[in-house]
Amino acid sequence: MRTISVTGIAVLAFASCVPDTAGDDPTSPPSASTSDEAAAGWSVEQALGQVPASAGGDPLWLSGADLDAALEASGLQRGSADDPNPEWIRQLSGNPPGDSHIHVGFPELLAVDQATTRRITGFDLGQADGFVTVGRKPDTFTVVTGDLGEDSLADSLVEVDGPIRSDIEGEDRQISQPGNPDALDWTGAPTRLAAKDGAIALSASTEAVKAWLDSGDTLADDTGLASLAGALDERGAVSVVISGPVAFNPSAGHSPDTTAEVPFDAVALAWTGEKVLVAYRVDSEADAAAFETIWKTGQLSTSGQPIDMFASVDGAEVGDGVAVVTLTLADGVPPIMPLMLLEQADGRFASR
Known part of the structure; x- marks a missing residue:
């Protein structure tokens, strides 16, 4: 299995400024997309299948979500398409209303100003029913699914190679004008885009978008990632982050009370709307009790607060x-x- 990294979860910077709006009145969710991709339904496995194996990167960091399901579970709706900073994005990124336990790590390139996103690309997250994003800037790769196609892309995009377009001219990862108002990436590097089968791919790499269009091997062909995906899909995950293990470090507060003796090579967090799932890729004969115990007892490594102040364990398997x-x-x-x-x-x- 590929190396998976825990660093660079950029969504935290975005979510940290989200106000607490837990008391807001919920509204009805939007209708589902009519695209073929939407008809098949979002899943972690489907999300992995959107990412070319060559675009996953090594180390890997991945985030994805079923936006329709996340909105429904949170009692939110997308609202006006003219809102440049939609409340539903702010809430799903931080603290959704009511009893919903949903967090969505939106793609960094698309989650800020929706009016700007729409002006540059021709579409925005309000038209998406799901997404998956991998990597860290400047090497991110994102696929947004929904009722999207070639006609969803702005006419102002620059032709690069066949069906591949770009927000601005320039070589891959070439930083020409930081803060360029016509570039999705605030560094001014070009972003490549292409559409197929009701989805749009975005990346700093032309080759990554080509690989996506070619429909070759994907992250779903990685047996370790596929096992994680299957376990999460069986339990109704609608949002997911897949990363790698932290290095055991006693000086950072790690101890037998906080760290299972069972080794693992990948970890996933997933949100179902009611529960949070923590999934570890382990040996087939691993003991679930070792992981259950560390989530039931002990203290947080950073603050020393008891873990049971924050969550209770329903079970482990x-x-x-x-x-x-x-x-x-x-x-x-x-x-x-x-x-x-x-x-x-x-x-x-x-x-x-």
Whole structure:
């Protein structure tokens, strides 16, 4: 299995400024897309299948979500297409209303100003029913699914190579004008785009978009990632982050009370709307109790607070080389909290 990295979860910077709007009145969710991709339904496995194996990167970091399901679970709707900073994006990124336990790590290139995104590309997240994004800037690769096609792309985009377009002219990753108002990437580097089968791919790499158009091997062909995807899909995941283990470090507060003795080579966080799933890629004979115990007892590696202040454990099980712990977050705990623990290198994400 490929090396997977825990660093660079850029969504935290975006989510940290989200106001607490938990008291807002929920509204009805939008209707589902009519595209073929939407008809098939979003899943973690389907999301992996959108990413060419060559575009995944090594190390890998991945985020994806079923936006229709996330909106429905949160009682939110997309609202006006003219809103440059939609409330539903802010809430799903930070603290959705009511009892919803959903966090969505939106693609960094698309999650800020929707009016600018729409002006540059011809579409925005309000037209998407799902997405998957991998990598860290400047080497990100994103696929947005929905009722999207060639006619969704702006006429102002620059032709690059056949069906591949670009927001601005320039070589791959060439930074020409930081802050260029016509570039999606604030560094001024070009972003390549192409459409097929109700989806649009975006990347700093022309070759990555070519690989996507060619429909070759994908991350779904990685057996380790596929096992994680299967376990999460079986349990109703609508949003996911896949990363790698933190290095075990006693000086960072890691101890037998916070870190399972069972080694693992990948970890996933997933949100179902009611529960948070923590999935570890392990040996097929691993003991689920080792992972259940560290989420029931002990303290946070960074703050020293008891873990049971933040979540309770519904259970843990192992199957097909994946250990899954199911959590219920405590009242008032934002759904981004488990991701913050991962970003802060809590011992529960360390392998030893």
